[in-house]
Amino acid sequence: DVKVTQSSRYLVKRTGEKVFLECVQDMDHENMFWYRQDPGLGLRLIYFSYDVKMKEKGDIPEGYSVSREKKERFSLILESASTNQTSMYLCASSPGGTVHGYTFGSGTRLTVV
Amino acid sequence: AQKVTQAQTEISVVEKEDVTLDCVYETRDTTYYLFWYKQPPSGELVFLIRRNSFDEQNEISGRYSWNFQKSTSSFNFTITASQVVDSAVYFCALSGGGDYKLSFGAGTTVTVRA
Numbered sequence: 001d002v003k004v005t006q007s008s009r010y011l012v013k014r015t016g017e018k019v020f021l022e023c024v025q026d027m028d029h030e031n032m033f034w035y036r037q038d039p040g041l042g043l044r045l046i047y048f049s050y051d052v053k054m055k056e057k058g059d060i061p062e063g064y065s066v067s068r069e070k071k072e073r074f075s076l077i078l079e080s081a082s083t084n085q086t087s088m089y090l091c092a093s094s095p096g097g098t099v100h101g102y103t104f105g106s107g108t109r110l111t112v113v
Numbered sequence: 114a115q116k117v118t119q120a121q122t123e124i125s126v127v128e129k130e131d132v133t134l135d136c137v138y139e140t141r142d143t144t145y146y147l148f149w150y151k152q153p154p155s156g157e158l159v160f161l162i163r164r165n166s167f168d169e170q171n172e173i174s175g176r177y178s179w180n181f182q183k184s185t186s187s188f189n190f191t192i193t194a195s196q197v198v199d200s201a202v203y204f205c206a207l208s209g210g211g212d213y214k215l216s217f218g219a220g221t222t223v224t225v226r227a
Contacts, residue, residue, distance in 0.1 A: 031213050033214070033215075035217075040122070040219055041219060042117075042119075042204060042217040042218050042219040042220050043204065043206075043217040044217075045214060045215075045216075048213075048214060050213065058214070088156070090158065092158075094213060096213075099146045099163075099208045099211075099212070099213060100163070101148055101150075101160035101163050102158075102160065102215065103160070104150075104157055104158040104159075105157070106155070106156050106157045107156045107157065
């Protein structure tokens with residue numbers, strides 16, 4: 001069964017901490033994405049990557065960075081967590097070549113206190 | 114820029130009623146793709162359908178059907194004879210041109226009561 005796995009389902013961090021959210025996919029997909037989901041706002045794209053070591057900003061990249069050292073792993077980094085980054089974070093992947101639907105992970109609900 | 118509008122925030126129905134979810138999109142691309150996803154209470158988004166801009170045929174899959182109308186920039190989703198298991202948040206999404214990114218609507222929460 002193909003999967004996108006996010007390392008934590010729930011996470012509580014303190015303001016100012018550096019936070020790492022990990023995402024691993026086992027489908028050999030070229031494309032990986034990080035979204036955050038907030039009530040009434042839907043899913044908003046933070047960063048995405050079309051290949052190893054490549055990254056591009058999405059619609060709301062401020063306060064975040066990413067790392068993709070291996071094809072299967074895409075990490076989201078909150079450099080200095082703030083309370084307005086409390087949210088549900090969703091990782092997704094898709095094959096390259098054409099526009100496909102995404103496969104999503106189960107999400108990480110991050111609370112910054 | 115791509116934009117997806119799901120005007121209905123929440124819909125509540127009794128089991129066996131039909132439910133139609135509206136999705137209106139904006140894009141300047143002539144080639145684009147439209148999607149619907151379901152997010153059950155467990156949280157993981159599940160892909161339901163993809164349509165490209167050149168295929169306006171309506172589609173039916175079991176109790177689900179989709180109506181794509183380019184003239185009104187709409188891609189509506191109907192659940193026929195709803196069931197409690199249909200309770201979820203449903204998202205419409207759009208990808209334009211050769212872009213792999215999806216732009217999502219705000220989602221519609223569907224509650225089906227027994």
